[in-house]
Amino acid sequence: MAVVRSRSKRSILERREERLAWAMLTPVLLALLAMGVYPAVSTIWYSLQTGGSFGKGMSLAGFTGYVRLAHDPQFWSALRFSLLFSLITVAGQMIFGTALALFANLKFRGRWLIRTAILLPWAIPTATNSVIWAYIFNDQYGLINSLLLRLHIIDHAHLINWLGSAPLATTLIYVLAIWKANSLVALLVLAGLQAIPEEVVEASRVDGASAWQSIWRVTLPLVRPTLVVTLVLRTIESLQAFDLISAFTNGAPGNATQNLGLYINLQIQQYGDFAYGSNIAIVLMLITFAFIIIYLRTLYRPGVN
Structure with a gap:
């Protein structure tokens, strides 16, 4: 009887906890939702x-909008730039951010200052x-052109129109995006590095591994889950980038x-x-999902180092 009562009380508590959990x-x-x-x-x-806007005056058109996308050269141009922007900037952010994290994880005096600067x-x-950055690279009164003038590298007749040239503007956007976000990558990877027991790295050194071999074969495999999550997050944000490009060039x-x-x-x-x-947004959403699936299927394999 005591066992039955104990089980009954436990089941009542479990149901209460379940209701509390659902309430929260x-x-x-x-x-x-x-x-x-x-x-x-x-x-x-x-x-x-x-037709219409925000649900007013619209009529069902099926997949007509997607057919229109297929014949829209401006859409294809924007898609090409989005993909290049994502691939180049995310690669740069992951490389430089991971390098910064490895540097900040070293033991030396004043490393807190480096971590703050990152x-x-x-x-x-x-x-x-x-x-x-837009002011710095302004062709008339920007800091860069002013420095080049003072150094007599250029003259007033040959000011560089940094944001008026498609190759230069595109390159600067890549650099800005990498510089802006590699610090976040460094922070996330540094958190993963801090979780690695020092004994593991020391054991690899005792076994004769060089510093590079220890990083490549021990440290990075151990932080792979962190790297994959960071890669997914940075890819999503890069594909959906708006404020960085809008405030810098606004597409120009x-x-x-x-x-x-x-x-x-x-x-x-x-x-x-x-x-x-909305047609364009759906395409962007599908592309984002495709990237996430590819990353998870190729890079993230639980239980494998």
Whole structure:
């Protein structure tokens, strides 16, 4: 009888805990539905419409908008820039950010100062960073041209139009994006490095591994889950980049630095074509999912070092 009563009390407690857990989770689930699922489903629905704005005056058009995308050269230009921007900047951020993390993880006096300096680019708001860089590289009164003038490398008749040249503007956007976000990568990877027991690294050194071999064959495999998560997060943000490019070049010169985020904003804000903007957003979402799936299937294998 005592055993039966004990089990009964335990089951009552378990049910209470379960109800409490659901009560605490419900607001979170509702928030996710409101901010995640509902906007996604709404965007899919709007992408099948035509005309009007924000649901007003729209009519069902099926996949007409996607057919229009296939014949839109500006869309393909924005897509090409988005993919190049993501591939180049994410690769740069992962390489430089991991290198910074490995450096900051070394034991030396004053390393706290290095760790603080690493975070400075990330601490400054993205739009502010972009505006500052836009002023620095202004062709008339920018800091870079002023320095080149003072060093007599150029003269007033040959000022460099940094943001008026498609190759230069594109290169500067890549550099800005890498400089801005490699500090976040360094922070995340440094957290993973801090979790590695020192005995593991010391054991590899005792076994005769060089510093490079210890990093490549011991340290990096142990932080691979952190690297994969960081890679996924940086890829998502790079594909959806808006404020960095908008505040720096706003897609100029011409459409040379226009990505899909800017093109969506152009269609919705300037042209009022909410349906076509939704078409582009759905394509961007599918591309993002494709990248995530590829990364997880090829890089993340639990239990394998």
